[in-house]
Amino acid sequence: MRIAIVGAGFSGTSLTIELLRRGPVGVEVLLLERSGLFGPGLAYSSGDPNHLLNVRASNMSALADDPGHFVRWLQAHAANQGLGATVPASGHAFAPRGLYGRYLSETLAAVEAQAAPGRTVRRLPLDIRSLEIHAEGVRLHPAGAVPLDVDAAVLAVGNFPPELPVTEGCAACDASLIIRNPWDEAALARIAPDAPVIILGSGLTMVDLVIRLDARGHRGPIRVVSRRGLIPQQHRETAPWPSFIDPEAPPQTVAALMRRVRSEVERAEASGAGWRDVIDALRPATQAIWQGFDAVERRRFLRHVRPWWDIHRHRMSPEIAARIAHHLASGRLVVEAARGVRLDARDAGLALGVRPRGSSRLEWREATYLINCSGPQSDYRRVQDPLVASLLREGVARPDPLGQGLDVTPHNAIVAADGTAHSCLFGIGPVSKGQFWEIVAVPDIRRQTAALADTLADRIA
Ligand SMILES: Cc1cc2nc3c(=O)[nH]c(=O)nc-3n(C[C@H](O)[C@H](O)[C@H](O)COP(=O)(O)OP(=O)(O)OC[C@H]3O[C@@H](n4cnc5c(N)ncnc54)[C@H](O)[C@@H]3O)c2cc1C
16 A cells, blocks of 8 residues: 655654554555655754744654653753753753754654564655546646655645735835745845844744844844734643543533633632643643534634634743743834734835724834734635645645635545545645644644554555
């Protein structure tokens, strides 16, 4: 059996590892990655040692059934990485993301070396542009190479760059001053050290950008504009809090969920624990809660709860939080609750027209550069990617109705435009967010890939 995995970031690498460890004998994995780097993906390829993981090491093992694996690897590598004191036995440490990328590549190589005969992986540096389903399986079309025929394929194509939320007046501005993709290093290199910068969006990508600008020697003022002006909370050591939502009978409405969480936080705080313990205790039930909501409740969650969910669930490491707090206190970094509505060209660069929260007045904020940190584009109808565009055009896949990736079944099968679930095409990681919601971070993805490896093994058996 030949299985192609498109994308070798965490999701694709983790599925490969699980197939090599628990897959059927006689499986050949073709791991296809357009960057030619197998393991790190977008999230863990940063070469900036200041870019830290935003999940503690104890939750970052690549192996679902060995939660201490990454902490042990980190401890073994701590001495030569200068991390000695920062890896306590509790695993409450936040390693550089680039180092985690190395851990993934090394873990894949180690698992491959120990795989039982008949379980193999081939790493192919290919960019898949389209695919078709036929009676015997899937035919993939890479750019500049011959098509590949496989029995099954898995889409692990990850996060896509954000779309600029402000379009009006954009054409009048110098395009080189608008950095649409926050992960575009060449564009960031153009920013002069004293240039004033506006960042659109105040989540973890904004945090990354501030840290990246620091590392590049930028000292100019930074204004962050986002609708609510909320920035991520910081991690603290947490203690296990008992699970308080039964995944078999989750709350059916957003209001019921919020009541339950609030009362649990009050109970935790009264007993000396904290809200972080309660939020972390939700994790095993989060997917069941999302799946229990109907479309109206899911929409309600996205509209009203999501901004609060994001900043409490996806937190910054203490080290990074201290640096952000320092910039806020010094006034170099200003966070404003406002909606960016239009752009205008100015002699010194550009101006962003904003409506401050609660006001309809238009005010102008000037800067030399605007950086878009409005979050990965999850509405696949708007993603500018040849493979995604072709899947939707040919009806091989359809978007999730709430614009959160592709429509997939609870068993990860991709659903075609006519509503039938494919038996040989699957989607994992952020691709499957519409079905699972909480499926963008390592602890959730590794459970998903272990389960899919079992499904594929059963099917072959
Ligand atoms: C900047 C950043 C930091 C993060 N930090 C953390 C963290 O600290 N902890 C945590 O748990 N989660 C973190 N996350 C969440 C992250 O989504 C997951 O942890 C995980 O890395 C997602 O992996 P992925 O493989 O699905 O996506 P990606 O990392 O985006 O990888 C997808 C890969 O697919 C390749 N690809 C796409 N299309 C094609 C194609 N057509 N042909 C060939 N190759 C293709 C891309 O080149 C890419 O390498 C972070 C996310 C981001 C964006």
